[in-house]
Amino acid sequence: MFKLNLKIALRNLWKNKGFSLINIGGLAIGLASCMILLLYIAYEWSYDKQFANNDKTYVIYQSVVANGKTLSWPWTPNVMAKEVQEKIPGVKYASRSTYPKPQLITVGDNKLGSKAVFADDKFIKVFDYKFIKGNPAQVLKNLNSIILTKSFAEKLFGNEDPINKTVKLENEDVLKVEAIIEDVPANSSIIFDCIMPWALFEKRETWVKENNWGNNMCLTVVQLKDNNFFPAAKAMMTDIYKRNQKDNLAVASLHPLTKWHLYADFENGKSVGGKIDQLKIFLLLAFCILLIACVNFMNLSTARSERRAKEDGIRKAIGSTRKSLISQFFLESLLITFISTVLAFILVEVSLPYFNNLLNIKLLIDYRNINFWIGLFALMTFTGLIAGSYPALYLSSFEPVKVLKGFKIKTDSSVSVRKVLVVGQFVFAACLIICTAVIYQQLTYVKNKPIGYDQSNLIQIKVEGKMRDEGKLELLKTQLIKSGAATNVTFFSSDVTEGGNNTTDVQWEGKNPNENISFNHRGIGYDFIETMGTSLTSGREFSPKFPTDTSNVMLNEAAIKMMGLKNPIGKVITFWGFKLNIVGTVKDFVVESAYQKVAPMIFHLRTNDNANVILARLNPNQNISSSLTKIDELVKEMEPNYPVKRVFVNESFEVKFQDEKLLGTLSNWFGGFAIFISCLGLLGLALFMAEQRKKEISIRKVLGASTANILTLLNKDFIKLVAIANVIAFPLAYVIINKWLSAFEYRISISALPFIAAASISVIIAVLTVSIQSVKVAKANPVDALKYE
Structure with missing residues (x-):
């Protein structure tokens, strides 16, 4: 029996090559997308689990x-x-x-x-x-x-x-x-x-x-x-x-x-999430893409129901049971799933290098791992059974007498189910479009938000070896400016785009003794304000004209606000037991998270022999390549035993957006795949409706309806489905993106633009997809459909 069912399945696949290709292609793309996402999730989930205990x-x-x-x-x-x-x-x-x-x-x-x-x-x-x-x-x-x-x-x-x-x-x-x-x-x-x-x-x-x-x-x-x-x-x-x-x-x-690795975010001293939230999104994305591919299969299979109905009616008439017919349909879906899985493997192997480069990791398929094959078999079986469930139960339910007398599919619950499935596909597609648009808007907003200093042409050079010797950094500063490669140079205690040291050991007059205030403290050199491209809000910056500046500090606006100081210049703070005078206040600028508020900061004078970073602003009137070459030569001349480590500050700053860029990029790619598969689902329903209304359309053409009239008639029903999908998707997407945005202190307000974009794109996709099939039906010769009537 199995051999016979396999032959029938292969013959049906070969007989309906177009449908088979769409079915296999849709499932292959769905499976490949799901496999890549699951590989990434498994990789992230396995962090730090390779150790014995x-x-x-x-x-x-x-x-x-x-x-x-x-x-x-x-x-x-x-x-x-x-x-x-x-x-x-x-x-x-x-x-x-x-x-x-x-x-x-x-x-x-x-x-x-x-x-x-x-x-x-x-x-x-x-x-x-x-x-x-x-x-x-x-x-x-x-x-x-x-x-x-x-x-x-x-x-x-x-x-x-x-x-x-x-x-x-x-x-x-x-x-x-x-x-x-x-x-x-x-x-x-x-x-x-x-x-x-x-x-x-x-x-x-x-x-x-x-x-x-x-x-x-x-x-x-x-x-x-x-x-x-x-x-x-x-x-x-x-x-x-x-x-x-x-x-x-x-x-x-x-x-x-x-x-x-996965639960690194804390609130009130307790772990509340982190990378795991992103993995949950990708897991949901993987499941939904696979589900959309399965829905596709259902729609395309049942779209050919009238042709299969007669075959099944004859088989029932000569003694086949419903159970055997169900087995036949499940075997067909499992066979298509197997072929799709082979094709999915090819797609995964071809695309993995791209995703590895995108994610900066090394995802590999471990073919020697038995757990991989068990997981693959489970995924393939699940896909085959889910995809084949509705066609098997629906097509095997036809009564042979009615089928053989002249079967006509009525607009009953089966059609409604099919429409519900298409609506479900477009709900997911619309949600993806909205969420991807909001991620892009949030990323653009934060990247373009004023950060308090000028990143352009600003580089930082790591201080190493002999550069720390007394007087060497001051000499290098003079040489860099004299060479014309840099216009301003200063020193910093650490990477300007990373967090510095934090302390709560700061006291001042009027401080609440029961309140802890955390300050980020940094050492800076002379000419800091001009080199950074920031500004003073009051007072002055450190200068060699004032030898006592080693006993002075500068504070940023956030620190002044947190301390409640109205006229800070000249006030005294106690920092680690040392009494220091406030001589200047600096405009807030971002050094840690671009998404969170700027922390209170204390700046103290960093003497030349204990700085860790040189900040240099390149001369805008000089060629950048020649300036960088000159800087490398001067640094190498001073310390030949170390490789020169320099980087543009804006390149270091860009790393802060890595997680959001990754989420946006993957959402774009896999959202595109989901939308493409959804289009195949619409195509399946369009084929079904066109086949069902073939004679109606022919009669309309005989009575004078134009191709445009027919296209409008057919598209109207699908636009309704897309409209319903958008109505459901909008509140769902709003809840999702609002929850995602709540993690950021600096965030955009949710506008109508992503929702309008989602509605427009989904309608355009639906019209184009349906029209591809509808044009064929609308232009067909009505005689072909009516000659036997």
Whole structure:
């Protein structure tokens, strides 16, 4: 029986080549879109789950009430790990480490920039990286030692065995290679090229040795012996700051490592979401695209119902049961799904390089993974059964006597169901158009919103090595301006587009002693205002004319407002126990999130020998390429042992919009696929209606109706369906986009434009799609349809 049904299915596919092609193509595009989205979701979901005891591992977060809200971040004091290891019950390992930071590693003349982590020996016990060479029990104990990843070791040593060979760190410390580990998986929150001992970090940065519960400067991870200890450990972590520092109001919490990547957004000290919200959108998108493809199949299958009805009537008349007919239809849908899946694989493999480049990741189909094949089989079966369910149940329900006497399909519930399915398709399509338009508007609004300084022709250069020597930076500043490559140069304590150091240890006259205010503090050099392209709102900026400026500060507008100072110039604040005078106030400018309000900021004078970044404004009258070349030459001349690290500030700023751009781009692509598949669904209904009304249209033509009249008649019904879809989609889309926009402090107001665009596009798509088929029917010779009447 199976063999016979398979033959019938293949014959039907071959007989109706056009329908088969549309069916297979629609399902293939739907499956391919769904597979790519599911691959991306699986990749993001797998973050930090490759470690053996990932379910027992936690990242310590600190929460502080400041500026009227609770701020949370995974930065902790250097003494946290020891305290947790000794005092918290059930802790197996507590490790401290830096976050990956740029470091120069040298072997002979081979100088490479690296992402380096300084960590204690428990770090590689919590994160059980695979060791290729070296003894895991002995690493990170020797002060002058280093662990390299496999690919980084190959870059440094080529095919040589690196074990016990030496490398140079920042042209200063000579380190012996004691182990090689596999490359850190890309789906890991901590990506690095090498690990060095925490003791070496303390040697290089002497301030790290200070046991200070108020200095949050490292990452602390904890691994429990068993999760049964979690409730007790969580309870004891709450007041760990207060137990060790009487006036410290910070609260510590244990955040699961497996949720670190996906649940990074906190409110009131509790995890509320993050990347997971984006994944939920993509999962819904994947499901809806696949569902639309299945609906397509239903519409196209039932559109040919009159032709299949006679065949099924004859089969029933000679003894076929309804059950066998249902099996036949399901076999056909599963066969089409199988062919579509093969085609979908080809589409996925062809498009994956593009999406990998777009997402900056490496999505791969792991054909050796049994779970992949189980998942694929489940997806294929689900698609086949859903797509074939309505045609199987509907077409097998015809009564053979009525069919063989002269079957005519009536406008009954089956047609209504088909129309409901098309409406559902266009509800989804309209929602996608609206949401994509709003994402684009929000992204454009924030990118074009004044950020408080001039990004154009502004570059930042990392200060390294001999550039820190006394007087060198001032000399370089003079050379850059004298060369004509730059018009203004200043110094900054950190990357101008990233968050700086934060503190709540600021006091001033009139401050509420029970209120915590968090300040972002930055060191700046002379000529900061003009170089940045920002402005003073009152007072003056730092100048070499005032030697006492090391005891002065400047504040931004947000800080003045938060402190409630009406006439700030000349007022005194206490910053980390030092009394400092306010000499100027600076216009607010964006350095962290472009979507959130500017944080209160304190600017203090950064002397030339301890700046970390040089900010230079390129000369607009000079060729940019020649200016950059000249700058590189001057920097290289001063410090030949380091590669020049410079970047345009606007390029760094652009990274802030990565998640929103990704969401918008994927919505565009997969929204386009969904709309295309929806068009196929409309085509299916148009074919059905045209076939059903063929004689009616012929009679109208005989009575004098023009092609335009016929097209209007046929399109009218479909425009009604699209109008109904838009009426349903508008409130649904409004709720979705309003919830998405609520996460941003700087947000657009929802206008009518996206809704008008969605309605217009959907109507145009519907008219064009239906007209493709309707024109054929309207121009057909009426004699062909009426000659047997």
